[in-house]
Structure formats: C-alpha cells, structure tokens
Amino acid sequence: MPRPDHIRALHAALLTAARGLPVIPLSRTKLPAVRSPHRDEPRLTACRGECGRPGHGVHDATTDPDRIRALFAVAPWATGYGVACGRAPYHLVGVDLDVKHGFDGVAALHSLARTQGFALPQTVTVLTPSGGRHLWFSAPGPVPNSVGRLGRGIDVRGLGGYVVGPGSRTLAGRYLLAPGSDGHPLAAAPAQLLKLAAPPPPPPPAPGAGAPRHPAEKRAAALVRFVLDSREGERNGRLFWAACRAYDAGMGDALAPALVTAAVHTGLSEREAAATVASAGRLRSSAEP
Incomplete structure (x- = not known):
C-alpha cells in the first residue's frame, strides 16, 4: 500500500501539472525515482525515452494525469516530484537560493537586483528544508543551467534540469509553498536577470582568416x-x-x-x-x- 508521503507527492504533482508544468516522481534523495530501463545494459545509451519505457529522468516529465499516475505507480518509493524546467510554453526557470556553507543566496540575489537595477516580481516561491528558497519564473525561451554564475548561493535550473516541487519530502525534509505564494501567478523573469544568467559566448575562432593553419x-x-x-x-x-x-x-x-x-x-x-x-x-x- 502506498505510504502517505507517496500519496501526498502524487497529489501535489497532479496539481502542479494542472498548471501546465511537466513533472516526474523523485526519491528521497531528490533523484528521479523511476529506475532506468537501460541500467543493466553493458554499454551506456543516449536514449532519452525513444525506447518508449519510463526511467529517463527529466525526459519522462509530463502534464498528462494518467502518465503521472503510471510513473508514480512504478516507483512506490517516490516521496516527491520534480518540475521540469525549460519546457514550452512557460520555459520554467528555477532560481535556487541556498543559505548554507557560509553564504546567503537570498541576500545575494536582492543585492544583485539592486546593483543591476531590476525588480524581483512576486512569483511562486518554494521554501526548502535548509532554509533557502526556490523562485519560479517563466522565460521567453530556454535558459541554461548554471551554478554560482549570478553569485554565491544562486543556482539556476533551466533546460534539462528540474526543481523539487512543493509537497515533496526528501531526506533533508519537506519542500513547502511560501505563505501566500499559492495565489501568485508564474511571473516573467526580469530581462536583466536572464541576461546575467546567459552563458558566455562560444570561444572566438583562432587568429587569422579562414581555418587555422598550424x-x-x-x-x-x-x-x-x-x-x-x-x-x-x-x-x-x-x-x-x-x-x-x-x-x-x-x-x-x-x-x-x-x-x-x-x-x-x-x-x-x-x-x-x-x-x-x-x-x-x-x-x-x-x-x-
């Protein structure tokens, strides 16, 4: 019989999916709960779900209630869920603000907003067990993942990543919606924030016209x-x-x-x-x- 944490996570995942955000079940370690169908194969595979079986991490993320229930059914140990970032139509961006290891990501982000001249709109905010928080924003297109690019304690979850959804229980504790956050719409990420989160340009070509000679x-x-x-x-x-x-x-x-x-x-x-x-x-x- 499914445990209460599993049932709560499934219920919360379905509510999040109803908002148009694709989800996957997570284990207590915050990793995708459905085991890879290729785990016993002798060679690594680049399959991202083309085989038609579940177990491909964030590539399994869906908003279909029946598929979500099926994913949770094959992973009864799941106690949380992840929300896939970077997917159309919202291109969710999760700004992960840590307050541990001697730095305060919340304060760092507010300081960055002041120095760069942009405002942080009210948006969906998730409180993490460590005392930090996740801010959810929409974006006009996919944003890459990054760690510390915006400042110490500020990580960005973008295309190919996911954020732990509210209502999840992990080894560290529960993820909860911040008081009043449930009524906030998914705000558009400030343009300056997206600019700062963008990756550096690709390396310039080698000096000289045409292809390198040496x-x-x-x-x-x-x-x-x-x-x-x-x-x-x-x-x-x-x-x-x-x-x-x-x-x-x-x-x-x-x-x-x-x-x-x-x-x-x-x-x-x-x-x-x-x-x-x-x-x-x-x-x-x-x-x-």
Whole structure:
C-alpha cells in the first residue's frame, strides 16, 4: 500500500501539472525515482525515452494525469516530484537560493537586483528544508543551467534540469509553498536577470582568416568544436574525452578555459565543466611516467 508521503507527492504533482508544468516522481534523495530501463545494459545509451519505457529522468516529465499516475505507480518509493524546467510554453526557470556553507543566496540575489537595477516580481516561491528558497519564473525561451554564475548561493535550473516541487519530502525534509505564494501567478523573469544568467559566448575562432593553419591550432579548434556539438546526455563524456586528448597533446592547460566555455555554452554549469576538465588533467598526470 502506498505510504502517505507517496500519496501526498502524487497529489501535489497532479496539481502542479494542472498548471501546465511537466513533472516526474523523485526519491528521497531528490533523484528521479523511476529506475532506468537501460541500467543493466553493458554499454551506456543516449536514449532519452525513444525506447518508449519510463526511467529517463527529466525526459519522462509530463502534464498528462494518467502518465503521472503510471510513473508514480512504478516507483512506490517516490516521496516527491520534480518540475521540469525549460519546457514550452512557460520555459520554467528555477532560481535556487541556498543559505548554507557560509553564504546567503537570498541576500545575494536582492543585492544583485539592486546593483543591476531590476525588480524581483512576486512569483511562486518554494521554501526548502535548509532554509533557502526556490523562485519560479517563466522565460521567453530556454535558459541554461548554471551554478554560482549570478553569485554565491544562486543556482539556476533551466533546460534539462528540474526543481523539487512543493509537497515533496526528501531526506533533508519537506519542500513547502511560501505563505501566500499559492495565489501568485508564474511571473516573467526580469530581462536583466536572464541576461546575467546567459552563458558566455562560444570561444572566438583562432587568429587569422579562414581555418587555422598550424596543426596544433587545427587540433585545438576541432576539440572545441567537438564539445560545442554535444547534445544533452553526452556533454560531460565529450568534454572529458576532448580534455584528455588536449592533455595528451600537451595543450591541456592552455585549452582548458576554451573547453570549459564551450561546455557551458552547451548547457553544463561552469563548476561541472571545470571539474570535468580538471579530472581529465589529473588522470593524464597520473598516467605520466
């Protein structure tokens, strides 16, 4: 028999989906609750639900009540739900404000609004167990995920990401709507906030007209392009491969900033991209005689 937390999460997920926001069930760890149908396959797959089976994380997100009930039915351990960001028509943007580890994301966002000259409209606000909050905004188009780009304690959940919905219970505690927030419409994100949240431009082409002439320049440009051409689900793998090749060629440290910028342009956070490149550097260093 489903537990009360499971039933409450399903009910809250259905209410959120009724507002036009696609949802998926989450476990107490805040991870997608439906297990991947490919978990026992010998090789990783780039399937994003094309196989027709559930278990593809945020790609399962839906507003269809019957499909939501079916997803929760195959994951009776689910005690929460995630709300997919970046999907039309609202292109939900979740601004995650942390108040832990010595910084205050709420204060940082208000300070950013003052210094950059924009107002924060009233919108759907979710209180997190740690004392932080999530602000939900709509956007004219998809916004990439980022960690700390707007300031310490401010993360952005965009296309390919999700926010934990109110009514969820996790290992840390409950996520709840802020008092009075239920009556607020989903406000449009301030244009200046979206501008600040945008990724940096892709790396400029190598100096000189046309394609790079030196073989090393050609190799560097090809590795950057390889990362820029990444699709969701393969970005980290392609970045790690490109960084390993760069370090093998002796240009890892020089090319690392361009690889990180290219990865951010595809939707990875700066922190995640930098960590992946650094991991490739450590691997290649340990392999040296």
